[in-house]
Amino acid sequence: MKRSKIPQLYGLMAEFEDPTDVVTAARRTYEEGYRRINAYSPYPIEELSEAIGFHRTILPLIVLIGGILGGLAGYFLQFYVHVFDYPLNIGGKPLHSWPAFIPITFECTILAAAFSAVFGMLALNKLPQPYHPVFNNPRFALATRDRFFLVIEARDPKFNHEETTRFLQSLGPYEVIDVET
């Protein structure tokens, strides 16, 4: 899976067998001053994203905006159709009969909010992304089974191959390996 002839170092990857160990290690790494770090787990661990210093996302805002826009679009679609584009006078009832427009407005709100949630999440996560350097470690297949991984990227300002390796070794991992891009 090497893309260039001269492989470059993406970072160092430490493998852990226990969720508590990886959370402890991630916290230590963050305290040590490393910032370009990431952790991988087979199931969501709240403490782990906090440990690597990630606990905010604008996703709820995206969903809120998506929902509001969807609702407005749904309402104005009906308003435009029934008042301007195709007005039907039925028994002298008002053209802008807003209570009858509410169900579709509601459905459009939900639909747009759900699409914003899904595509917002995929966009923020930069998925689909078929290739990523972490897949170069053959043991990484276990990240979707029962193992936990902590990665310090080589572009971290504090990164020093020997020192960082030694630091990761001190956290009690199963093993530490170099990951190439």
Added chain:
Amino acid sequence: MSQRVDEPHDDMRMHITAPVIEPGYDFGTVTDKISAIVLRRRTPPGWFFGFSISFIITMILMVTITHLVLTGIGIWGNNQPVGWSFDIINFVWWIGIGHAGTLISAILLLFRQTWRTSINRFAEAMTLFAVACAGLFPLLHTGRPWLAYWLFPYPNTMGIQPQFRSPLMWDVFAVSTYGTVSALFWFIGLIPDFATLRDRAKSRFFQVVYGMLSLGWRGSARHWFRYETTYLLLAGLATPLVLSVHTIVSFDFAVSVIPGWHATIFPPYFVAGAIYAGFAMVLLLTIPIRKLYGLEDFITGRHIRNMAKIMLATGLLVAYSYMVETFTAWYSGNAYEEYMIFNRFKGPYMWLYWLLIFCNAVAPQVLWFRRVRHSNVAIWIVSIIVSVGMWLERFIIIPVSLHRDFLPSSWGMYAPTLWDWTMFIGTIGMFFLLLLLFIRFLPMISIFEMRTILPQAEIREEEA
């Protein structure tokens, strides 16, 4: 999803009630056991048997649809005065069945019911397939299904637009939104499991297919954080959605002036009935499937009993609605309303009405008994009775209300034709066909969510 840490008092209760997962599993064995059904284990003969039967029935559906499209909807039994019948009964029945899936995946998630974890994937799949079956009926009832896009507003050379004040238009939007959001919810839930299958698959073909479906998921902590947020938001959106869908389905009737339809109790009555029918269908399917695939460790007695209790509770709501319907008809003092109820009790379809009362209001009362709730066979039989009962309920509401309305000179009788039956039974075949394909090629239990409920998943804060 993130209820790894139970409340302290939950630990006490755990000893009394059965667990949501039997002890002795770890991340690896849970993963292997569920993914093996798709990747390693030989497909059981029962699967091939079920697949053959449902394939034949689906072919009957195809013949029916072909005949219907070539001839017209005159091959069905509905005609004046009964303009709506099997097409709408089956639509409402299937949509209702779908509702339990959303209830399990979204509402129970918001209520932090960890036991939902091993049944939610399966129930969501059931929702999708039930909505697909439901959608066929109104689509074909239009008579010219190739022009169904006329239901949506788009600039057209005819210079016309749909009537958005009509409940039938609300229905189009509600059901299509429901189908779309259910599919999104289901797919999002599957992404991490697709990644698991990608990493476990041995053949290149399945590695590529599951790899593409997983969108390159790698379990990054940042991704998980946004993923969990999305999942929770979708659950929050699906909860009011599922209530709105059957409310709007009930508006198809309640907004009209037909005695037996024009009732304010319809929205809650329909939602309760939908959940009732849906849980009956989930039980009907999970009890044999957990046996066939040996999944009793993951779908435990507690799941079956909890679902039986929900079925009993919603059954009581439905029984209450029948009483209110009768009371309102009498209390209204309106001759047509009173006759509608009299006609149900004593009219030509009275045996169906009393069968409905037996199926939906009387039979499920056996679930009060602990011994019945501990017998899977008994629960399974009750589920069949309830499924039949919920179908009868829609029969009573739709054709029985229509066949005798205001003018005795326009009364008539309704009987389904052979093609009505082949269409209905055909969709049951299609439903099972899709479900069996799902069980064969996708993990029927959410693997990553099962990992979160293992005791090992808990972060030991005193050590961390």
